[in-house]
Amino acid sequence: MSLLFRISGAFILLQVGLLCLGTEQVTADETSRVLAGIRLKYARLPGLTAPYTREVITRSMSMLGNHVKGDLATGRICFKPPFYLRLEQARPRKEIMVADGKTLWWYIPEKKEVHQYPFQKFGKELKVLGDIFQGLVRVEETFRVSMPPQKGLEGYRIALTPDPPWQEIDRIVLTVGRSYDIREIDIHNPFGSITRFRLKEPIPQRLDTDFFRFSPLPGVKVIKE
Template sequence: GADKGPTVKQIYENFRKVYLSSKNFQADFEEVTYLGGRKSTAKGRLIFARPNLLRKEYFDPKDPSKLAQLIILDGKTAWSYTPWLGQVTKQEMRGGKELLPGVGETFEKLLERYEVKLVPDEAANKKGVYKAEIRPKPELGGSKEYLEVWIDGKLWVPVQIAYHNPENKTTTIITFKNIKIDQKLDPSTFKFTPPEGVEVITVNVGR
């Protein structure tokens, strides 16, 4: 039967409206990576605030109350802290003010660089979730990497993202649960001070 669902443009415009009008987004996540027939799973919690603040906590698989890794982007510096290694890496953030470049762009602008299409996904569609595929245009000499994004048709936020890299045969699927938008956040959410006694490694990005 003819499905009178929204077009890919309407889905994107709805998502863009939510993105531009929201201050922050948080969710529990599960990250599954497939690499050459092997599968690894990580779970954690993510808090993102526009335009470029991020806190990503990975839980210890054996004991979810323990932190396996903490990533904080504070707008100037990207911090990665691995408690069991007693190690912190810090790196200057580059590349403009937006953490997700292109997200606030108009659909037309997005189409200049990417092929975007809706893909039927019966199980998702039944739940009011729409699946889009985003590929760099081959004529622009882009990479072979592509994204699949599942968008919730009520909240207009991504509930799942799959990132495919055919060149090294990697697929990473991130699923979001318990999504909350515009919560009051503690000012310390995106601040990081290396704990005493840990080794701090500064990573210089090549110019």
């Protein structure tokens, strides 16, 4: 499981074409309308913060349905276009992930250690999160985009399937509210596990680039990956 799956991990559609989850089909015009609504809401934001709950659901847990809950974590996510990302996990233990386009830092205060990664190692995953928080800009360049049947939903569900396929991500499914706010991001891996982020209403915020820099404190062990 990648670092992005573990802590953001900072990032849409269930299958190629429409999935047979019902008889109601979604037209291309409807898909375009929903994408346009998301872009209008997010594309012009100078940045944003949003509280999140992250849940990791294994394949066996998925088979048992909603009666079993996965490992839960809570915190907030901060984003500044085009690629600045900061995830601050509060529970079950404090962790911070910071990405500035050059380096990704994963800081674990209780261990007094920070893992340092080249940005390129998680470039695709971080780009996806960046595209999502900018209103799915350029998403068609690397994903097949579709909407499964929407019957019974209070909002919309959009799925992204990587094209060409990715090794660690099978698909990403977004749940979007009627006001086009992104409420849930499900990252499916090829083994059937899901990393699910539930987001509260994003708060538009102009964030300084220094907020996305990280300098290890004295006594913190730096582990270069």
